[in-house]
Amino acid sequence: xxxxxxxxxxxxxxxxxxxxxxxxxxxxxxxxxxxxxxxxxxxxxxxxxxxxxxxxxxxxxxxxxxxxxxxxxxxxxxxxxxxxxxxxxxxxxxxxxxx
Amino acid sequence: xxxxxxxxxxxxxxxxxxxxxxxxxxxxxxxxxxxxxxxxxxxxxxxxxxxxxxxxxxxxxxxxxxxxxxxxxxxxxxxxxxxxxxxxxxxxxxxxxxxxxxxxxxxxxxxxxxxxxxxxxxxxxxxxxxxxxxxxxxxxxxxxxxxxxxxxxxxxxxxx
Numbered sequence: 709x710x711x712x713x714x715x716x717x718x719x720x721x722x723x724x725x726x727x728x729x730x731x732x733x734x735x736x737x738x739x740x741x742x743x744x745x746x747x748x749x750x751x752x753x754x755x756x757x758x759x760x761x762x763x764x765x766x767x768x769x770x771x772x773x774x775x776x777x778x779x780x781x782x783x784x785x786x787x788x789x790x791x792x793x794x795x796x797x798x799x800x801x802x803x804x805x806x807x
Numbered sequence: 808x809x810x811x812x813x814x815x816x817x818x819x820x821x822x823x824x825x826x827x828x829x830x831x832x833x834x835x836x837x838x839x840x841x842x843x844x845x846x847x848x849x850x851x852x853x854x855x856x857x858x859x860x861x862x863x864x865x866x867x868x869x870x871x872x873x874x875x876x877x878x879x880x881x882x883x884x885x886x887x888x889x890x891x892x893x894x895x896x897x898x899x900x901x902x903x904x905x906x907x908x909x910x911x912x913x914x915x916x917x918x919x920x921x922x923x924x925x926x927x928x929x930x931x932x933x934x935x936x937x938x939x940x941x942x943x944x945x946x947x948x949x950x951x952x953x954x955x956x957x958x959x960x961x962x963x964x965x966x967x
Contacts (some may be wrong), residue, residue, distance in 0.1 A: 719860025723875050727928040741890045766900055767860050770891035781901050
């Protein structure tokens, strides 16, 4: 299993990011990832970056953080969810490593 | 987690008329406050947060908004819903500078995110299913809204 750390970002870091975190854990584990999520407010992204492989945000976050960002509401509303899962996996550098 | 507790603290208003997003937010927040579901500083905190991080969700035909704030302003988990006869404009959560017309507003009172998450994920995943939102907009009575909410939560079938 490929281990990934995801920083999940929303405005308050309590409601929507919790929903998005659970959904990411569910969807990515189905695809063979071992997922660890951390949540934070958009204003606190920079100080929570350490160790994160990717950021999934429901609200705009600063650019050039050095970590790929997927900004989407799909994990909240279910609209375009499959496409969003693919985008996350692609930005993580693909699925399970065949080594 | 007990959906019933949140559903019990769910209040609804149908065919409401407001001039802007702030008016709806204040109205619903105050209704929650009057029922001791949230603390007295909740309405102001929600407004402030909405200004910085808007909560409009663009769904296409019927858009919704989910204003909320930190748990320290909340007494117990609940929800206040208003359906609007004419939409008011909210900023989009994913693109705050873009304003969208919103027909249904859900003010969330989240006392414990862990406890709220199942409830909220059921609710938000129902947004993607236009059927529930259309039924909600058509509702004449608050009891119809509560019925739809109950249906969303008791529906065993996963809403896609």
